[in-house]
Amino acid sequence: MTARRDLGERLCGLLGASARVEELDGEVTVDVPLEAWLAALVAARDVLGLTFFDWLSATDELDLGFGVVCHLVDPRTADRLLVRTAVPRDRPELPSATGVYRGADWHERETTDLFGVVFAGHPRPGPLVLPQGFAGHPLRKEFVLEARTARPWPGSVEPGRTTGRPLPRPLGVPPEAGP
């Protein structure tokens, strides 16, 4: 058993049966239920010695909600661990980790901007990387990147002249998107 795997198992042991460890391609991830999110972080910091907060972000898991993941490191041994929780799509809210790790501040604000996941109890919420009043959350899957289909390509030799053919769509932009 690798040291990293062992770390994951120990965190699971501290949290009880509700948490589970996943190991894939050498990456150890501990999935914790939403209500144990802060408890998991406190246990990781105080019991396991993962005192270095590395980063926090999210993944849009569609029907499964949002996977909020954070990366913690033990600065003495360089062991590291991903801790993940699932936040439901219809009520994307979880408690802020800023009380456990101060460094989570900007990471959480960025995640709120890009995914619309709310971190309750954040000391200074508000837009960080997006302009005030930006509509939508760009990294959600329903936010389709259609800039290329909606706007003419600004680099054509004769600006404003069209070829009569539809513009090629970027990979993954559905046909119904755009004008």
Add this chain to the structure above:
Amino acid sequence: MAGTDDVTYTGGDSYAGARETTEGTVYTVTGQDWDSVVQGVAASDEERVVVNMGPQHPSTHGVLRLILELDGETVTETRVGVGYLHTGIEKNLEYRSWTQGVTFVTRMDYLSPFFNETAYCLAVEKLLGITEQVPERATVIRVMLMELNRISSHLVALATGGMELGALTAMIFGFRERELVLDVFELVTGLRMNHAYVRPGGVAQDLPPGAVDKIAETVTQLRRNFKDTADLLEGNGIFMARTEGIGYLDLAGCMALGITGPVLRSTGLPWDLRKTQPYCGYETYEFDVVTQTTCDSYGRFLIRLREMGESLKIVEQCLDRLQPGPVMVEDKKIAWPAQLAIGSDGMGNSLDHIRHIMGESMEALIHHFKLVTEGFHVPAGQVYQAVESPRGELGVHVVSDGGTRPYRVHFRDPSFTNLQATAAMCEGGQVADVIAAVASIDPVMGGVDR
């Protein structure tokens, strides 16, 4: 500034002036009108002054906005505004093939493009399970370019940092030396920045003829020239007066905020991912992790200076290790098919390769077509891969759903995380020290906002 009613601006610039708002009088300072502002503030009974620095202030390293609350010359509160350079690269990656992603990530932290590319490619290779198959020559070239890139990035940090403190010669020296490194980049990749040279599976093309000699020559010259910068600034009374004890952040502060790179090493902790979590075979190279124990701007300056010397040592070891061989994985279903060459009109497909796919091999044409239009599939899963960039831990968290495009790519950029320390470094200090403190973090806004 609140509470002033009777201040009128009488300067000559029609864009500058004072206007009343609900928060108090707002002065627009455009230079050479300081007297009128001072008079206005003196007449006010409000002690607190809020200064908006940036986003287009020359001393804020790109479009960084600092909102400083001052009590006299002392900074009582610092707020940082970022996001002016948000380019949506992480979103764009989800709409491109895995190989096209390199073209995007190289543009994030534009002073360390090879680190962005390598971190991303290492993560993709891990997901593909081909880490072991990447040819030795490609890995050595990656390490060599990353270390040269560390030098060019540190040189910008020293140059702009020096300029912000008024040391214009430091800027001239820094950019002069950086030019030598960029010449090497141009020779190898065809471009001075935004190279997209490191690709999943290897690198885009082999070193051109004469590159090894050129790099060896550059290393010798850089080592000689670094002495100029060291002689100029190390122990220089004026420079030390501006940087010693400035921007103080101790180990506990670094740990709580997730600070890495020279800022963390200036607290004495020898934390360098090249040693603690080696990648690209760094464990086989001989070099030292430079630390200081002063926790201040001057310590970070010294670390950058010494690290450039260590990087030169690694580049020399790379030159010794370069053996002839392929620079891309064998697997034709992954290896980007283009064999690039630099022609009179820039980098493009080599004529030999076009002859091969169009006239000689139907299979090569099919692979070329499939890879270029659709890309390769990457098995579902997630990995995190971090490299030690000039600014600290540059990590990439890649999630794949098994398709030809990334499902999610998150970059943990050191500039983003390190900038969080601005308030801790600046509050309680003087206004002028804010510049020295931010310069010692060396943030690159392209990386902060992504």
